[in-house]
Amino acid sequence: MRILILEDEKILAMSIKEFLEDSGYEVEHYSSSEDAYDAVFEKTFDLLLLDVKVLGERNGFEMLQGLRKEDIKIPAIFITSLTDIDDLTYGYECGCCDYIRKPFDLLELKLRIEQVIKLHCFTSEEEKIILPYEYSYDLKKMKLEREGKTIQLAKTEAKIMELLVKYRGSVVTYQMFWEEIWGEWVDPSNIRVQVGNLRKRLDHDLIKNIRGVGYSIDL
Incomplete structure (x- = not known):
């Protein structure tokens, strides 16, 4: 299972990447939303972990909105320091499956990922x-x-x-x-x-x- 991480806090990104790789996932990290956006069209990913406030012309919300408009249905989880309920609501409107607030425990993130995978792995229209x-x-x-x-x-x-x-x-x-x-x-x-x-x-x-x-x- 390949996961894309969009996160411009280098230490946090490396911690998440190493933890998920130790858990058996294949992980690619991007600090720029533009690079991450392009990567989705160039490679195959099973899950997107998107920080909202990141480097690049798009923030995480805008990136996922753009992908959904292109009919990209890869499940996504937002990871962010935003705590307002309006931000939470907007995140789901953009097309995310889950939303985890910083700071968070890496084990909690793993559990969230597993839950999203369970819900989306066998929902393909293909039989x-x-x-x-x-x-x-x-x-x-x-x-x-x-x-x-x-x-x-x-x-x-x-x-x-x-x-x-x-x-x-x-x-x-x-x-x-x-x-x-x-x-x-x-x-x-x-x-x-x-x-x-x-x-x-x-x-x-x-x-x-x-x-x-x-x-x-x-x-």
């Missing part, structure tokens, strides 16, 4: 997500398919597959597995066994092992 090696994931039926045939998965395997598809393009860490599937700490060796069983059902190396970190599926 299927196309995966490498001619695999696809049926959003409505929550089933893995290849060449029109359903690959039968056990309950835990299906949950693992859904999580990997949800964060496709990023690494799903062991912590993310036990938090989102088991809801409690699970020994990484047990997770490796479960993922290993799932991989045996696949003809190709769809699920990649990121040694010591977790697993991923390419975009």
Whole structure:
């Protein structure tokens, strides 16, 4: 999962970037709204973290307004020192999904991001997500398919597959597995066994092992 950060406070931006990368996300930082705006059209991002008062001709509100006018629907969270309820209201009118006030705890930011991802990951109008090696994931039926045939998965395997598809393009860490599937700490060796069983059902190396970190599926 790739996240764009627009933040011109360098120390804060680096803290957020390092924290999110340690959490398994791919992050790109921009201090200028113009550079960030251009990057959205040049690269693929799954989430935007936008400060409101930033360097550039546009502030964060104006940047998101411009993207929405161009029919760019990437979910966005505003991060800002503004506290007035009118600013909060305006932020949502511009098209944000959430709004977090400075100063904030990085763990709170992570939780906000996870919530936005859950709400928006499977809201695509498309019924299927196309995966490498001619695999696809049926959003409505929550089933893995290849060449029109359903690959039968056990309950835990299906949950693992859904999580990997949800964060496709990023690494799903062991912590993310036990938090989102088991809801409690699970020994990484047990997770490796479960993922290993799932991989045996696949003809190709769809699920990649990121040694010591977790697993991923390419975009």
